[in-house]
Amino acid sequence: MDPAAGAFLGLLFLLSAQPWSPVVAGNTYTCDAPLASTLPRESFSSSSELSSSHGPGFASLNRRDGAGGWSPLVSDKYQWLQIDLGERMEVTAVATQGGYGSSDWVTSYILMFSDGGRNWKQYRREESISGFPGNTNADSVVHYRLQPPFEARFLRFLPLAWNPKGRIGMRIEVYGCAYRSEMVNFDGKSSLLYTFNQKSVSPTKDVISLKFKTRQTDGILLHREGQNGKHITLELVKGKLILSLNSGHASLSSPDAHVTLTLGSLLDDQHWHSVLIELLNSHVNFTVDRHTQHFQAKGESSYLDLDYEISFGGIPGHGKSVAFPHKNFHGCFENLYYNGVDIIDLSKKHKPQIHLMGNVSFSCSQPQNVPxxxxxxxxxxxxxxxxxxxxxxxxxxxxxxxxxxxxxxxxxxxxxxxxxxxxxxxxxxxxxxxxxxxxxxxxxxxxxxxxxxxxxxxxxxxxxxxxxxxxxxxxxxxxxxxxxxxxxxxxxxxxxxxxxxxxxxxxxxxxxxxxxxxxxxxxxxxxxxxxxxxxxxxxxxxxDTCGLMDRCLPSYCEHGGECSQSWDTFSCDCAHTGYTGATCHSSLYEQSCEAHKHRGNSSGLYYIDSDGSGPLGPALVYCNMTDTTWTSVQHNGSHLARVKSSNGESPHPVFFKYTASMDQLQAIIDRADHCQQELAFHCKKSRLSASHDGTPVSWWVGRTNETHTYWGGSLPDAQKCACGLQGNCLDSQYYCNCDAARNEWTSDTVVLSHKEHLPVTQVAMRDTGQPHSEAAYALGPLLCWGDNSFWNSASFNTETSYLHFPTFRGELSADVSFFFKTTAPSGVFVENLGITDFIRLELHAPAEVTFSFDVGNGRCEVTVRSPTPFNDNRWHHVRAERNVKEASLQVDQLPSKTQPAPADGHARLQLNSQLFVGGTATRQRGFLGCIRSLRLNGLALDLEERATMTPGVEPGCPGHCSSYGHLCRNGGRCRERPRGIACDCAFSAYDGPFCESEISAYFGTGSSVIYNFQEHSNYTFSKNSSSFAALFHEDLTLAGEMATLSFRTTGTPSLLLYVSSFYEEYLSVILAPNGSLQIRYKLDRHQEPDVFNFGFKNLADGQLHQVKIHRDAALVSVEVNQNARRQVILSSGTEFNAVKSLTLGTILEPPGADPDTLRAGARGFTGCLSAVRFGPAAPLKAALRPGGPPGHRARPRGRRVPLRGGGGIRSPGAGGHPPARRWRRWFWTNRWGRTLS
The missing domain is CATH 2.60.120.200 (Jelly Rolls)
Structure with a gap:
């Protein structure tokens, strides 16, 4: 909804929330006169009385005669005190006292009211709270203003609790004013028709107001018709009011052709219910008992073009809607007004505009049954x-x-x-x-x-x-x-x-x-x-009352959750909503692809919910988890489409529908640091702009419905393509390649990156009407990267510093989520105060986070305790939620703690102070540390922007590896970034954003990879150096090493790995002819090798197997497939001297090798190898990825190694890391040494 329409509907809501009684319309009046003190004693009655001096006639406020108030014979919950006001009055307030000079007073009570002294209705505060706060002593007055007021003749006070050291004692007063009422009664067969003059009707507005009561569940309250089936009908169906609107001329496929708005429940309770209907052109406001629904029709639909008559109580027999199924209304109307006209008054005076059908009377009978x-x-x-x-x-x-x-x-x-x-x-x-x-x-x-x-x-x-x-x-x-x-x-x-x-x-x-x-x-x-x-x-x-209430009206279930109820509670079914919690408030999904990534998720389709618990809902996107996380939103037109025979009179428009709504797309774009979309325009004798005056003949439309004519990545203000700005168009006379209108295909391709215009929703072309003229277009997905709220943070450096924001509005549902890290033992994260209500989140102790609040039922606390302290300078995630059913708090992955809300208690959190972040209004117990990604009800707060202008607070917060470093797997190293981390996989056998993508290769017959451990010529190392070259220097002796690899093969014998030294020492890992694993260590060239046979099973079975070898001096540990483990002791030596190279696959006559190793080496390896690592070296990665740490070489030999996918192989340097200096030289040779092209 656009801001203007939203403001307009907001104004309508405010207007409809005001009393619409015609008695007070346009007048300033007070309605707080005392009503009970002027009544005779006979107007007071009660269930019983303790004595004649304790009778109800002494129950007026401040009265001291008699015993000074009313007290019943027995103090129990079945007692009541009743007042007859003599006629229906508008009651706006009540007040209570205890018995004068006694220990008798009521601490809480129920207030009930009735028109005729029968069929009582209970007054509820905030729609659910039944009890009123009473007195704490005998003489003080407790006054309560009723919001909203009610109209009644009889009132009853029913004590719920009283002074335990005394008995029930009450003096009361009722405040209000006279109430004007005109009624009409329909017997279920009668109706009233009002015919009006055309001049008396506003062409832009209809307002209908009335009150009704009935004990029937169904019936027509009003009906007005027009041509072509157009009508407006208000009907009671199963105790609910349904406003049915039909615009008549709207197409059957239009969602506005027939609209129904439903409000109210249990309206057949024989009590008065108020109705207000406002029709303002295409705007509709529908209010029943203070609950309002707004509706705005799209386009030019109007519900005011109707006939100049309206019926009440039923549909006349001569109406056009003969087939309209209906049942006439049986009950009473009160104060019925149509556009300010008093319909009941006209009916009483038998005015000619009124036609009464059937038995219509002007009084309202009282109910006869007693519930x-x-x-x-x-x-x-x-x-x-x-x-x-x-x-x-x-x-x-x-x-x-x-x-x-x-x-x-x-x-x-x-x-x-x-x-x-x-x-x-x-x-x-x-x-x-x-x-x-x-x-x-x-x-x-x-x-x-x-x-x-x-x-x-x-x-x-x-x-x-x-x-x-x-x-x-x-x-x-x-x-x-x-x-x-x-x-x-x-x-x-x-x-x-x-x-x-x-x-x-x-x-x-x-x-x-x-x-x-x-x-x-x-x-x-x-x-x-x-x-x-x-x-x-x-x-x-x-x-004599039915206290059944509809706890699903209004429904507190959010996001389409289905409400169900019992006598004393309600529950929400959140299935298929994408939300969870007691009221379906909390989103099941992360806010962005960036958040998904930092949960360790890999690339794939994910739902993201950009506004969290807000109204937008989750959207399905593709998250490409490279070092830079990309969000991709697809649409229905990604293929290349050709266009022919379009011209200025009949352009060819193409509309694109995305997998996310426009509101969801806008939220994704607003949160992103950068967005782009590629639009390619291919042309053959088809132009983008006309040649004579530059008038565009092709254009595209963005999400704001604005037309854009810039192409090729140019600035929006320039009517030029990218080639025109760069001065390299095919024809220098034009600013776009396509405007040259050549006979051969050419193109203008653009990467549109102005976030305000994205995404592209429509493309139009109209210059393919000439002979042999043709065009084609292709629109890529919307691509965005970055999340400007996930890393938005502030550092609080003093206990007296804080950030302040506008008041948090979360009356019925409030959630607060954020990350924090600190070394301080305690501090307040967030605080917002009201007159008595408040909400606060704090680190209460080093291992305790507390969520406390008060909504009028007393202070409530929810605490999460951790077995380890939270002040460990690592990021911890906090999420607190409070709704009408419960309060919950979760910190990290610790079990969530919940506190149920009291039954029928206060529900609305009413705050009025500023929201304090990192401190309190008193500047005490301030937080020292960092807070980031602070969201309130899904709305992200810009901490960095506010921190730039606040003393003691700095924008940003460094140091993320301590919290997210565990995401870097398989030897990857965490590197700090200003907004997040990056995993450096240079020293890992894996690749990818978290070093989890396995690097593998398929080895054919005669193939090999040789990895040379030798220092680079431009570097010198000492033995204390930690570089690869130093680790494998000729003079360096290895007292132990770790080797790992994964393989899949069916060939035997096979050489899996061979490591040699300059001194003819070696390690060989082979599969014996029977498929068993054999490991040979020769650490002394003067001795025979140690041979170890590990007959776990036949490993040449075509399945994937993992082998891990760890040597510590003479102790060798071998693990196969993460479960079979053995340890052996070497006898040939404990030191591996001057390591020279590592070979995978075929090796020709290694010097000093034993016969079995020679045979396996000559046969080589046929199959897949992956995740090969020897100490810090990753030979496969060095061979298959250009770039990496200096100080080693990998040389594939023989037939060139075909690559097979290993978990998302990508080119080194793609994804954010600059490629390392190219210092290697690759040799692809056959076994005879001939270089292969």
């Missing part, structure tokens, strides 16, 4: 049955989110038989047990844990057992033994502590949810009488 809420798995409702009846008949309705729970149990008379009704996996299961007979089970229904009301009818009579759910029956007929009579008591929910038997103590917990319309034996049950103690018994119930 019961089962608050916990221990809740139960016990109701007496009808003893003596020879049948069981029970009906009721329930709604729940729990997939399982014990719904109903009863013990039948005349025996220990029982009926048990359970909800199991969203299905109802009825079980009948009788002594001596198998249990009879009936299962019916599906998906009953969807939060909707479901009707149940249970019947047992004669030999028929049946249960009906939502009108669908399941019946089982059996020959039931004995008489079946109704039980004495029916238990809904759980079981009393004193009861045992069927259904109690089983694996299923008690039902949690709502139940209503209970009938036993054809007699309806009034739960109010149960509440009053005249009938039945109960525990943990709320009567």
């Amino acid at each position: 019961v809420t089962f608050l916990s798995s221990r809740s139960y409702l016990a109701l007496p049955g009808t003893p003596g009846e020879d049948k069981v008949s029970v009906t009721f309705q329930f709604r729940t989110w729990n997939r399982a729970g014990l719904l109903l149990t009863t013990q039948l008379q005349h025996g220990p038989g029982a009926l048990v009704l359970v909800l199991n996996d969203g299905k109802l299961q009825l079980s009948l047990s009788q002594p001596g007979h198998p249990a009879r089970d009936v299962t019916t229904g599906a998906g009953l844990s969807d939060g909707q009301w479901h009707s149940v009818s249970l019947s047992l009579k004669g030999n028929h057992l049946s249960v009906m759910v939502d009108g669908e029956a399941a019946t089982v007929a059996h020959s039931l033994r004995g008489r079946i009579d109704s039980g004495d008591t029916y238990y809904w929910g759980g079981c009393p502590d004193s009861r045992s038997g069927p259904g109690c103590g089983g694996p299923l917990a008690g039902f949690q949810g709502c139940v209503r319309l209970i009938s036993i034996g054809d007699k309806a049950v009034d739960p109010i009488t149960v509440q009053q103690g005249a009938f039945g018994s109960f525990r943990d119930l709320q009567i």
Whole structure:
């Protein structure tokens, strides 16, 4: 979305968040007058009273007469204090006190409200917090402003907790003002049609506002039509509001042809719900109970070009949408306004613009049923049955989110038989047990844990057992033994502590949810009488209210995670989202190819998530892990395509679609240090620009939809190709090769590297309409290297220094990730404060990192402890996350620590100070060390830019090898870079960015590689030198060496390796004729060689084998395939003198060699050799890679060695290392010494 549109929608959101009541529109008013203190005593009532002087009439704030407040007879959670305001009022605040001069006060309470004193609704703060903070003494006043306010006539205060040394005691006040209300009632068959004048309608704006309440799950609230199927419809479907928009003229393939926006849940609760619809040309704002969805149609779609009439409560019979499936609305509207017109007022006055159809009245009846809420798995409702009846008949309705729970149990008379009704996996299961007979089970229904009301009818009579759910029956007929009579008591929910038997103590917990319309034996049950103690018994119930709430509205599951819920919690299914965590907040993928590389990953396809936990999502790219890490993004047009017959009237445009979205591409490009894309234009009598005036006839378009006409890598301001800037075009009259319009093929190829214009999204050509005119184009992938945030770092040199950034906005989800290294024992990494809330990450102790915060529920800490200190001057990675479900902290690869959030607690983290990095606002406990790659909710902070202007902080932080040096494998050496490391593989037998690419060669018959250990003529060495040449100087004696190699062959005998000296000493490694490994050491030319046979197995089996030989004086250790190991003792000597050369493959008559070595040497080696190393020397690498350390030579002999791929062979110097000075001379000769071309 462009910034202008985003700002516009943001303004609309702010406007829609304001009250839209027509009573106060355009007026400045206060609504905080005390409402309770002026009421007569009769307006106060309660569940009970301790004495006449403790009655509810004494419960006004600051009242001292009577006992100075209300106290119930018994202090328990079933007590309540009620106020009748006389009429519906707008309530904006409440205040509480304890009993005057007493030890009686309430520390927390629930606030409920109602229109008619029935069907109560609980007020929740922050959409989830049920309890209000109460008092800490008897006389102080605790005032709470309600955000948002509500409208009601009756209020109830239900104490939850009180002074443990006293009892419940309350004095209260309610604040607010008068509320104007006009209502209309629809009976499910009626509707209202409003016809308006064309002049009264704005051509650019429609605003509809109303409140409604209903106990039906479905119905049309409003409908307006136009031509060609265009319409706007607001419909209640399964308790949710769906706004359906059809633009009529849009093509069926357009995503805007038919749009549905869904909001709300459980809206059939017979409570008022507010609706606001704003249509502003192609912009739509849809708000239900403070939750808003925004939608903006693409192109010129408008939802305002409709007929000049709108219906409410249903669709008139003469409407165009005859086939539109609908059900009329059954319930009440309040304060219905259409573009500021009071529709209900016009209806009452029988204005001609209004047409009433069916039974429409202007009052709203109160609900007749009484719901019961089962608050916990221990809740139960016990109701007496009808003893003596020879049948069981029970009906009721329930709604729940729990997939399982014990719904109903009863013990039948005349025996220990029982009926048990359970909800199991969203299905109802009825079980009948009788002594001596198998249990009879009936299962019916599906998906009953969807939060909707479901009707149940249970019947047992004669030999028929049946249960009906939502009108669908399941019946089982059996020959039931004995008489079946109704039980004495029916238990809904759980079981009393004193009861045992069927259904109690089983694996299923008690039902949690709502139940209503209970009938036993054809007699309806009034739960109010149960509440009053005249009938039945109960525990943990709320009567005359349904407390079911939708914890998935709004959904806290991010990135498309699917929300599911139970009574007391919700969970997120993050499968196939690319994210993880309790709310699918954390990305599964690294932020860039650079980050993948520094996890040790090799080249390949990877997902990267450039904004981490941000909204963009992961993109699939190819990471080319050379010394410089390249990110490659492919598109659908990488092949060479030819163009013919295009001209100025009909150019040939080509559009490119990438494997990543434009937003993802922009994020990749913005993070990169450099990006480029190759565009090749091949032409034959086809020009890029017209010859007479230079008007371009070909162009390309970048991601900003701007047209560009520069080619060949030239600057955007120059209308020239690269050859034009360099002055070497084929025809000096033109600035592009193609503009010469020659009859032969030529080209202009460009590497476009202006990040602001990349990637190329379209290429257009229109100069191939002439005879024999032709063109072709090829666009390469988008290539980027570098990650300007991964190595972005700052060094904090004093404890009082810090960097500051704008306030961190992470109310519902907040994650912070970064790397740090230090030698200090403690220090604060990040801190942000609010009035009472805060968030902080710190090194609490040398081996402890702590994440602490407070969102209003008290301080919470999560700590990760390490067995080794963190202040070891190595990089450590920290990631902390806090969301509405839990807080987590992970450091490096240590186990993550989590802390669950309190149930129904405060959810929003409210901060207002600056964000402090590396210190605190008090300049105490500052961090000493380095922080890099700091990201908050996926947004990278530029530490280096801020550090350049902050005393005590320096941009950058050297020293990465201590942390990433382990990535350099196989003898590679880590070299420091300002932003990262490089692995120097010069002294390794391997290659690649981490010295992991195996270098191998295939040896044919008669082939060999000779490696000469001799110092270079331009160097002189002492015996103390550490160079290769010094190690293998003629006067140097080796007391030990390490030799390794891998091979694959089927030929025997074979010479794997031969090392000789100037004194006819040698080491030979051969495969004997039977394929066994033989090693010969001759370290004294006057003695016979030591011969060791290692008969592990036949190694000439065509499989890959690894051999490692290590000599320390006379002790030789041999390892084959990393598991078979043997040790032997030499007898011929302990020193290898004046090493001369190493030979792989064929060797002709080595002086002083034993006969077996001579035979194997003459046959040579046929097969593959790889990873050959002798001490610090890598002979194969020296032969196959130009460049390397000075002081040795490798000379292939015989037939030229064909190369076979060994893990990504590449040319030396490609990837960042400058090639070494070419000092070797290569000789490729046959066995007769003739030089081969």
